[in-house]
Amino acid sequence: MPDTNDGQLCERLPAGTITGPQTLLFAASTGIIVTNLFAPQTLVGLIGRSLGASAASVGLVAMATLLGYAAGLFFLVPMADLAENRALILRMLAAAALAAGVAAFAPTIASLLVVLFILGAACSAIQILVPIAASMAPPGEAGRVIGDVMSGLMIGILLARPLASLVADAWGWRAFYGLNATALVLLAGVLAFTLPQRRPEAKSTYGALIASLFGLLRDEPVLRRRALTAALVMAAFSLFWTAVALRLAQPPFGLGQRGIALFALVGAGGAVVTPLFGRAGDHGWTRSATIVCHLVLIGAMALAAWAGASQSEASWQSLALMGISAVLLDIGVTGDQTLGRRAVNLLQPEARGRLNGLFVGIFFIGGAIGSLLAGVAWTWGGWTCVCAISAVFGAAALLVDWIGGPE
Numbered sequence: 001m002p003d004t005n006d007g008q009l010c011e012r013l014p015a016g017t018i019t020g021p022q023t024l025l026f027a028a029s030t031g032i033i034v035t036n037l038f039a040p041q042t043l044v045g046l047i048g049r050s051l052g053a054s055a056a057s058v059g060l061v062a063m064a065t066l067l068g069y070a071a072g073l074f075f076l077v078p079m080a081d082l083a084e085n086r087a088l089i090l091r092m093l094a095a096a097a098l099a100a101g102v103a104a105f106a107p108t109i110a111s112l113l114v115v116l117f118i119l120g121a122a123c124s125a126i127q128i129l130v131p132i133a134a135s136m137a138p139p140g141e142a143g144r145v146i147g148d149v150m151s152g153l154m155i156g157i158l159l160a161r162p163l164a165s166l167v168a169d170a171w172g173w174r175a176f177y178g179l180n181a182t183a184l185v186l187l188a189g190v191l192a193f194t195l196p197q198r199r200p201e202a203k204s205t206y207g208a209l210i211a212s213l214f215g216l217l218r219d220e221p222v223l224r225r226r227a228l229t230a231a232l233v234m235a236a237f238s239l240f241w242t243a244v245a246l247r248l249a250q251p252p253f254g255l256g257q258r259g260i261a262l263f264a265l266v267g268a269g270g271a272v273v274t275p276l277f278g279r280a281g282d283h284g285w286t287r288s289a290t291i292v293c294h295l296v297l298i299g300a301m302a303l304a305a306w307a308g309a310s311q312s313e314a315s316w317q318s319l320a321l322m323g324i325s326a327v328l329l330d331i332g333v334t335g336d337q338t339l340g341r342r343a344v345n346l347l348q349p350e351a352r353g354r355l356n357g358l359f360v361g362i363f364f365i366g367g368a369i370g371s372l373l374a375g376v377a378w379t380w381g382g383w384t385c386v387c388a389i390s391a392v393f394g395a396a397a398l399l400v401d402w403i404g405g406p407e
Contacts (some may be wrong), residue, residue, distance in 0.1 A: 027152025068120025080353025147278020231366025238370030270330025
């Protein structure tokens with residue numbers, strides 16, 4: 001086990017004090033913050049035309065926030081094991097609000113890329129909020145609390161694209177960032193008065209914390225296994241949601257931007273079952289529930305392939321089946337991540353910031369791989385190929401379940 005002399009946590013509120021309203025606040029906070037990460041994927045066309053950017057430059061817009069987020073996971077989130085968490089979160093939210101406000105007035109594509117990178121890095125505050133919620137959970141109920149908070153996070157992820165599309169369609173892409181800046185300022189004000197302190201008595205340095213990331217990954221097999229399956233299912237998730245807009249724009253669906261945005265809302269329905277997986281973990285059903293998640297993902301991709309292969313005129317039936325597959329996919333992904341977060345947050349309380357940064361950073365890499373493969377898979381074999389590769393990721397996650405055995 002890694003050295004735990006970094007210090008034990010000394011929290012103002014003891015474990016077990018989290019209330020229903022506090023849990024709702026954590027869930028809403030993560031949902032509001034995370035919309036900044038995925039919204040640019042649906043705004044790139046409008047941004048490119050507005051700023052007169054080349055196709056290559058516009059492609060970087062969707063990546064800048066995500067790259068910043070990845071940097072924040074590895075270089076800012078570990079500070080949660082060193083600095084008082086409430087003050088750290090408020091500073092990061094202030095930076096995010098400022099960056100979003102500047103983005104609303106960015107005059108060039110180069111300046112926009114810089115502020116979006118900063119915005120993404122500051123949004124990694126999400127991964128400090130989740131461990132705080134877990135630390136406040138009653139004994140044996142960490143899974144329930146994490147599941148409840150994760151439902152807000154996943155709803156934010158799933159609503160980010162349609163919300164950005166609808167706002168941009170009505171008032172332009174700059175209005176989206178203006179509204180987000182306002183929302184972040186209001187959220188920071190609420191958290192300043194409601195968020196409990198979580199103060200680690202760290203006896204380490206920032207450099208030592210960053211260096212310890214490699215030791216944690218080496219010495220914690222549960223972290224490695226849960227991060228790997230999360231990366232695999234996130235790759236399937238990103239592959240599906242990156243390519244599904246291309247399929248829905250074709251016959252027999254023929255959906256426009258608003259129709260595709262409304263379809264994306266359907267997927268948010270999968271987030272309502274997230275708390276159930278947290279409770280399953282609390283009851284000792286982590287492995288069996290994880291296997292169910294991966295089987296559901298594979299089944300969802302089979303259904304999506306069948307629905308997408310239809311060329312009949314009864315497009316509403318195929319569209320309904322496609323919507324069901326999206327909900328099932330999101331259930332599988334959110335279930336795996338909820339169970340994974342619960343397992344990781346129970347490993348070393350004094351290293352929760354670093355553990356969450358590693359866990360999310362690794363599955364984030366899986367999501368990036370899925371997005372990268374979407375264009376290749378679509379060009380090579382169309383929608384069927386997209387679904388097949390996504391199913392392969394699910395099968396690989398099942399293989400990890402079988403090799404890993406009980407936790």
